[in-house]
Amino acid sequence: MVKVVAGVDIGGTGTKFGLVDPNGEVLSESKMPTAVGGTFECFVEKLAEEIQMMLADTGFELEGIGIGAPSGNYYTGNISGASNLPWKGDLPMVDEMLKHFEVPIVLSNDANATAMGEMVFGGAKGMRDFVMITLGTGLGSGIVSGGQLIIGSQSMAAELGHVLVHSDGKGRACNCGRKGCLETYASATGIKKTMIELLESSREESLLRNVPINEISSRMIASAAQKGDKLALEAFDYTGRLLGVQLANIVSVMNPEAIFLFGGLSLSGDLIFDTTRKYMEQNLLSIYKGSVKLLPSQLGAQGAAIVGAASLAHQQKDYLHFEIS
Amino acid sequence: MVKVVAGVDIGGTGTKFGLVDPNGEVLSESKMPTAVGGTFECFVEKLAEEIQMMLADTGFELEGIGIGAPSGNYYTGNISGASNLPWKGDLPMVDEMLKHFEVPIVLSNDANATAMGEMVFGGAKGMRDFVMITLGTGLGSGIVSGGQLIIGSQSMAAELGHVLVHSDGKGRACNCGRKGCLETYASATGIKKTMIELLESSREESLLRNVPINEISSRMIASAAQKGDKLALEAFDYTGRLLGVQLANIVSVMNPEAIFLFGGLSLSGDLIFDTTRKYMEQNLLSIYKGSVKLLPSQLGAQGAAIVGAASLAHQQKDYLHFEIS
Structure with missing residues (x-):
C-alpha cells in the first residue's frame, strides 16, 4: 500500500491540503475556505473529513500529518494569536486533529514548513545548516542548524522580517508597530514602496x-x-542592498552553507539574486567570503506549502505529538 | 575514584588547564606559556605531560578533555588560522592530544566553551535556548538552541561581534577590515573609544x-x-543602546529564554545591564517583550575558561572525536 503523509497549509482565507509520498510528490490535493462553518471546531471537523475522504478515495495509508499555520506553536501544538485567521485565542490544532487521526501530527509556522520542505524534498537535501527566506507580502524565514529547525524558547524563532535595519529608531513603519524592520524593505510590499519613493523623488523617465x-x-x-x-x-x-547586508549579518550568526530565497519576489531571478549576492559578499566577514550559496528554492510554488507542511511530520520526530510506532 | 574532565583554555600568551569534577569544581589547575618550546608539537607534548602529572598527583580518573581555543574547529578538531597564536596554519589539536590520551576530546572556540560552561555548570542550567555574550577586548558569543550549540556549516557560527550595526558602510573601523561591527562599540575597547569621542566632542566636566x-x-x-x-x-x-538594539535583533532570530553577559565590561553591573536591558526592551518585537532575561554569567571569572572548556566534553557527545565507552 502507498504510504503518505498529509500536508496542511492553513492561510488567512484558504486552507490547502494534500497527500505526499516519500519522494515529495503530491499525489492528491484539495482546498477549502478557512472560515468554513464559522468556528474553529467546525473547521477542524471539515478538514479531517476531507482528508479521510481523500484517503478512502485513494486507498493510501496515512503515516503522519504536518500542519503549517501562522503562529503555529511547535511545542504546544496550538495556533496562538494569529492575527490573520478568523478565530481568536489559543487554538488546540494538534489536539483537535488527534481526535480524528491516530498518527503523529506536527504543527509549525509556514516559513518553518517551507524550510523543512527544502531540506526533505528540495534544494537543501543533505544540508545541515541553511536559511530559508520567503519574500512575499512580508519576509518570513526558517533556519536549520545542525540538521534541526531553530524553534526558540517559545516557538517564535526566525523572525528575520523583523530584524531592525536601522539602529536609530528610523526607517519605514512596520505592521508590527516598530520602525525599520527588514520586511518593510525586502518583500513585495517593500520593493513597491521603494519604487514609489523613487518615482516621487526622481525626475528620471520610467515605464511605471x-x-x-x-x-x-x-x-x-x-x-x-x-x-x-x-x-x-x-x-x-x-532592495538587494538592504537584504544583502542583513544576510551578511545572519551569516555571522548561523554560518550557513546556503541561503534560499522563496516566494513572489524571488521569481524575479537575477534581478534580486545578483544584487543581493553582491551586497551580501561585500559585507561578509572575510572568513565567510565566497562560502555561502544564495540559491532559489527548489520547491515549485505549486504545492510547496503542502509539501513543506508534510515534511514537518517526516523530519521532526523529536517534537511529534504522538509516537511513531 | 574521583572522575574528572580536563579543561584546557589556550590563549595568545598563556594556556590554562585543570581537572573539573562533575559538579563544575576545579579540583586542580595550572598554567603554562603558550609559546613553550616554539613548535606546536612541543606545546602539545608539554601540555599532555602536565595533565598526566596532574592526574598522577591527584589519582583522579580522566573521563574526557575539552579544549577552548581561538578558531578551534568543532568538526575537524583543528585550530585553523588563529591570528593571535604563535603557530600558523591548520593545527591538529585533537589528533595530537589523542596520541597521549584515550578519552573523548572536544575542541571549540572559547566563546562556545563559555556558553557550554554556563549551561552545564552555571546560570543556564536547564535552559535549552540562550545566548552568551562575552564583553572583553572584543565581543565574543556562543549560542545554544534546543539544548545544542549552534556550530554552523564550517564551525564558524556565533560571531555576533561582527554583526554590522550600520547598513550603510559607515561606523568604526574593525580589526576584521570592515566598518561598523558591533564589537567596535560594545566591548571594553568600544566603550573606551566612545568615552574618548565624548571627551573630545563635549565641553562637559569629567573625572576622566x-x-x-x-x-x-x-x-x-x-x-x-x-x-x-x-x-x-x-x-x-x-554602549547599552547599540548592544541593546542588536540583542533585540538576535532575539528575533533565536527567541532565547535568556541572554548572559560575561567578561570585563559585564562586571560594571547595573551600568551595563540597565542600559542594555532598556534599549533591548524598547526595540523588541512585541511578541518577545518582557520574556527575555538579561543576566550576568554565573561562571566566576576565576576558572571560567577551564570549566567552560571542560563542559564541552561533558555535553557535546555528538561531536566527540572518540566514542564514550
Whole structure:
C-alpha cells in the first residue's frame, strides 16, 4: 500500500491540503475556505473529513500529518494569536486533529514548513545548516542548524522580517508597530514602496510613471527592470542592498552553507539574486567570503506549502505529538 | 575514584588547564606559556605531560578533555588560522592530544566553551535556548538552541561581534577590515573609544579629563559613572543602546529564554545591564517583550575558561572525536 503523509497549509482565507509520498510528490490535493462553518471546531471537523475522504478515495495509508499555520506553536501544538485567521485565542490544532487521526501530527509556522520542505524534498537535501527566506507580502524565514529547525524558547524563532535595519529608531513603519524592520524593505510590499519613493523623488523617465500608484506590483517592477528601466533597476539595487547586508549579518550568526530565497519576489531571478549576492559578499566577514550559496528554492510554488507542511511530520520526530510506532 | 574532565583554555600568551569534577569544581589547575618550546608539537607534548602529572598527583580518573581555543574547529578538531597564536596554519589539536590520551576530546572556540560552561555548570542550567555574550577586548558569543550549540556549516557560527550595526558602510573601523561591527562599540575597547569621542566632542566636566587617553580603561569609566560623571554615564548609555538594539535583533532570530553577559565590561553591573536591558526592551518585537532575561554569567571569572572548556566534553557527545565507552 502507498504510504503518505498529509500536508496542511492553513492561510488567512484558504486552507490547502494534500497527500505526499516519500519522494515529495503530491499525489492528491484539495482546498477549502478557512472560515468554513464559522468556528474553529467546525473547521477542524471539515478538514479531517476531507482528508479521510481523500484517503478512502485513494486507498493510501496515512503515516503522519504536518500542519503549517501562522503562529503555529511547535511545542504546544496550538495556533496562538494569529492575527490573520478568523478565530481568536489559543487554538488546540494538534489536539483537535488527534481526535480524528491516530498518527503523529506536527504543527509549525509556514516559513518553518517551507524550510523543512527544502531540506526533505528540495534544494537543501543533505544540508545541515541553511536559511530559508520567503519574500512575499512580508519576509518570513526558517533556519536549520545542525540538521534541526531553530524553534526558540517559545516557538517564535526566525523572525528575520523583523530584524531592525536601522539602529536609530528610523526607517519605514512596520505592521508590527516598530520602525525599520527588514520586511518593510525586502518583500513585495517593500520593493513597491521603494519604487514609489523613487518615482516621487526622481525626475528620471520610467515605464511605471503612468501606472496608478496602487496598481504597481513587484512583478511590474521586475518587468520594467528587465526592459532596462533605470528607476526599476534602482529599486532592485536598493532592495538587494538592504537584504544583502542583513544576510551578511545572519551569516555571522548561523554560518550557513546556503541561503534560499522563496516566494513572489524571488521569481524575479537575477534581478534580486545578483544584487543581493553582491551586497551580501561585500559585507561578509572575510572568513565567510565566497562560502555561502544564495540559491532559489527548489520547491515549485505549486504545492510547496503542502509539501513543506508534510515534511514537518517526516523530519521532526523529536517534537511529534504522538509516537511513531 | 574521583572522575574528572580536563579543561584546557589556550590563549595568545598563556594556556590554562585543570581537572573539573562533575559538579563544575576545579579540583586542580595550572598554567603554562603558550609559546613553550616554539613548535606546536612541543606545546602539545608539554601540555599532555602536565595533565598526566596532574592526574598522577591527584589519582583522579580522566573521563574526557575539552579544549577552548581561538578558531578551534568543532568538526575537524583543528585550530585553523588563529591570528593571535604563535603557530600558523591548520593545527591538529585533537589528533595530537589523542596520541597521549584515550578519552573523548572536544575542541571549540572559547566563546562556545563559555556558553557550554554556563549551561552545564552555571546560570543556564536547564535552559535549552540562550545566548552568551562575552564583553572583553572584543565581543565574543556562543549560542545554544534546543539544548545544542549552534556550530554552523564550517564551525564558524556565533560571531555576533561582527554583526554590522550600520547598513550603510559607515561606523568604526574593525580589526576584521570592515566598518561598523558591533564589537567596535560594545566591548571594553568600544566603550573606551566612545568615552574618548565624548571627551573630545563635549565641553562637559569629567573625572576622566585629566587622564591620559591611552590610560583610560573600561573599569575607570565605570568607576567615574558610579560617581555620577555625566560623560561616563553617557558612554554607558551609548554602549547599552547599540548592544541593546542588536540583542533585540538576535532575539528575533533565536527567541532565547535568556541572554548572559560575561567578561570585563559585564562586571560594571547595573551600568551595563540597565542600559542594555532598556534599549533591548524598547526595540523588541512585541511578541518577545518582557520574556527575555538579561543576566550576568554565573561562571566566576576565576576558572571560567577551564570549566567552560571542560563542559564541552561533558555535553557535546555528538561531536566527540572518540566514542564514550
